[in-house]
């Protein structure tokens with residue numbers, strides 16, 4: 198892909214994330230931060246509201262709902278549109294990629310990231326392949342058997358469910374989308390100078 202083509206696509210590429218738990222918000226964070234039009238639909242049934250984390254690397258102790266509040270603020274600040282309380286009731290291929298239906302309307306995007314926890318109904322509706330364990334079949338890049346459709350978090354694991362794993366799944370899906378959009382392998386690396394530029398005086402020495 199030429200630089201011009203990849204720049205054009207990255208300006209217009211869009212991502213719909215279905216599910217705003219740790220997996221979905223992690224995917225949204227990376228795609229929004231890197232300029233993709235990102236919309237998250239979420240019905241707030243995340244298991245995190247029942248959890249208290251002592252096992253999330255880098256965080257000593259945090260309530261699950263508190264973790265979610267910070268995560269939501271973070272993706273909002275980075276430019277994702279979060280349609281909280283809007284349930285996705287249908288998903289199919291259409292337009293330039295995918296069409297999702299809610300009671301409020303239809304929405305289109307080139308890429309879709311499914312992050313609906315242990316509920317796999319939309320993946321089944323879209324025709325994604327499942328494994329013998331009855332989970333959505335993905336590789337390490339989290340892409341399903343349906344091109345440009347990704348599945349992340351609890352729906353791709355037969356238990357072994359942890360917030361840190363879900364966050365990693367979402368990040369992996371987003372990076373793969375960004376690599377496709379940019380036409381080359383993509384990393385989201387920041388350095389201290391970036392932090393100083395963004396946060397100025399509040400960055401610790």
Ligand SMILES: Cc1cc2nc3c(=O)[nH]c(=O)nc-3n(C[C@H](O)[C@H](O)[C@H](O)COP(=O)(O)OP(=O)(O)OC[C@H]3O[C@@H](n4cnc5c(N)ncnc54)[C@H](O)[C@@H]3O)c2cc1C
Nearest residue numbers: 216218219220240241242243244248285314350351359360
């Ligand atoms: C009691 C309990 C304690 C736990 N303790 C820990 C712990 O200590 N440490 C740890 O790491 N993990 C813990 N977990 C597990 C952790 O909560 C999960 O691993 C994590 O929440 C999975 O993230 P996810 O994004 O895959 O799914 P979820 O967090 O379940 O998020 C899925 C989201 O998708 C939304 N959704 C579903 N369908 C739709 C739809 N059609 N349209 C729009 N939105 C939709 C749901 O409402 C939900 O908000 C605990 C879980 C429970 C139940």
